Amino acid sequence: xxxVAGLDAFEKNNxxxxxxxxxxxxIGIIGTGxxxxxxxSSYMExxxxxxVALADIVPGKAAKFAEKFEIKNCRIYNSDEELxxxxxxxxxxxxxxxxxxxxxxxIHALDAGVNVMLEKPFTGTFEExxxxxxxxxxxxxxxxxxxxxxxSANMQMIKKIVESGELGKVYYLQAGGGRRRGIPTPFxxxxxxxxxxxxxxxxxxxxxxxxxxxxxxxxxxPLTVSGYKSDFFGKDPAFYPAHPEYAEKFGVDDFAAAxxxxxxxxxxxxxxxxxxxxxxxxxxxILGTKGGxxxxxxxxxxxxxxxxxxxxxxIGGDRTVQYTVPLINDDGxxxxxxxxxxxxxxxxxxxxxxxxxxxxxxxxxxxxxxxxAELGKEIEIEIPEI
Numbered sequence: 001x002x003x004v005a006g007l008d009a010f011e012k013n014n015x016x017x018x019x020x021x022x023x024x025x026x027i028g029i030i031g032t033g034x035x036x037x038x039x040x041s042s043y044m045e046x047x048x049x050x051x052v053a054l055a056d057i058v059p060g061k062a063a064k065f066a067e068k069f070e071i072k073n074c075r076i077y078n079s080d081e082e083l084x085x086x087x088x089x090x091x092x093x094x095x096x097x098x099x100x101x102x103x104x105x106x107i108h109a110l111d112a113g114v115n116v117m118l119e120k121p122f123t124g125t126f127e128e129x130x131x132x133x134x135x136x137x138x139x140x141x142x143x144x145x146x147x148x149x150x151x152s153a154n155m156q157m158i159k160k161i162v163e164s165g166e167l168g169k170v171y172y173l174q175a176g177g178g179r180r181r182g183i184p185t186p187f188x189x190x191x192x193x194x195x196x197x198x199x200x201x202x203x204x205x206x207x208x209x210x211x212x213x214x215x216x217x218x219x220x221x222p223l224t225v226s227g228y229k230s231d232f233f234g235k236d237p238a239f240y241p242a243h244p245e246y247a248e249k250f251g252v253d254d255f256a257a258a259x260x261x262x263x264x265x266x267x268x269x270x271x272x273x274x275x276x277x278x279x280x281x282x283x284x285x286i287l288g289t290k291g292g293x294x295x296x297x298x299x300x301x302x303x304x305x306x307x308x309x310x311x312x313x314x315i316g317g318d319r320t321v322q323y324t325v326p327l328i329n330d331d332g333x334x335x336x337x338x339x340x341x342x343x344x345x346x347x348x349x350x351x352x353x354x355x356x357x358x359x360x361x362x363x364x365x366x367x368x369x370x371x372x373a374e375l376g377k378e379i380e381i382e383i384p385e386i
Contacts, residue, residue: 031105042333118146119145121366142346143356150211172267173268175272193250211354225368226260229369310324
């Protein structure tokens with residue numbers, strides 16, 4: 001029986017990809033904090049990857065990292081510039097530094113002719129994102145941003161539903177989710193200090209929330225932002241019973257909200273939280289002229305769902321119906337998939353899985369929220385040609 005045209009595109013491909021291990025992809029890791037542990041763990045599962053260099057500005061930290069993960073024949077450096085100057089045959093780097101160092105390390109690597117996997121958020125500021133993209137353009141190398149939720153089959157289903165036309169023309173996006181108590185201090189204060197973190201919840205888990213919704217509707221350009229942010233919990237010593245001194249170091253946001261106008265006459269109602277007196281800001285919603293999609297709330301939109309998506313429709317003019325889209329249980333290790341796609345792009349001359357040309361809009365909204373909140377008024381978003 002012949003297949004209906006197009007339907008086979010949605011069938012799962014069970015053919016296992018054969019990986020050529022005859023030549024190793026040489027990878028360096030810049031920044032050896034806790035997020036780098038997820039990177040190294042994934043790379044070590046790849047038989048065609050060799051970790052050749054590590055760098056960290058904290059003396060001895062990279063060496064301890066190499067010892068912990070038993071990385072053999074790995075060279076240690078005290079800065080990204082040292083690493084890039086010495087490692088002339090490097091194929092790619094994972095940048096796992098403080099947010100404040102994302103741009104400089106990425107620019108150095110790109111200008112050295114090295115492909116870059118840059119952890120999210122893209123950069124600390126919008127201006128830095130623009131300069132990083134300029135380096136990407138002049139280098140001709142891959143720059144991909146570390147949004148592993150893109151690898152989730154359930155996240156991909158959100159985009160498929162929108163692109164299928166099931167919802168009609170999308171006109172409204174509502175971000176939800178967020179944490180009740182989730183200021184990220186288990187590993188110290190680098191996330192919450194202004195000089196290292198730069199931006200708080202809005203750039204940490206807010207970046208994931210934005211990417212989920214904007215990617216689903218084709219990443220429309222942001223036009224204006226009216227933003228709000230606060231730090232009531234982060235600056236309260238009572239929030240850290242074991243470390244009340246953290247409150248004095250808190251210099252970012254722990255809650256943010258915004259009203260964002262996008263191209264194509266779409267409105268984005270955004271909110272995100274590291275801490276609040278509520279278990280969630282609500283489900284995420286995508287409203288269209290033919291239907292609506294409810295995306296069940298999670299605390300950080302990292303690609304994991306414990307409830308199915310729900311589509312709402314009207315049939316025959318007055319009959320309201322709804323149906324659920326069963327969860328797909330094949331997500332596996334999203335971090336591994338993210339890094340595997342980076343390695344494959346290097347080997348095959350491919351493109352970035354999560355390109356800067358999209359995430360620049362994500363970063364523009366994040367920094368627009370911060371700027372608008374500080375000015376106390378709506379602002380226009382201007383994105384230069386790069």
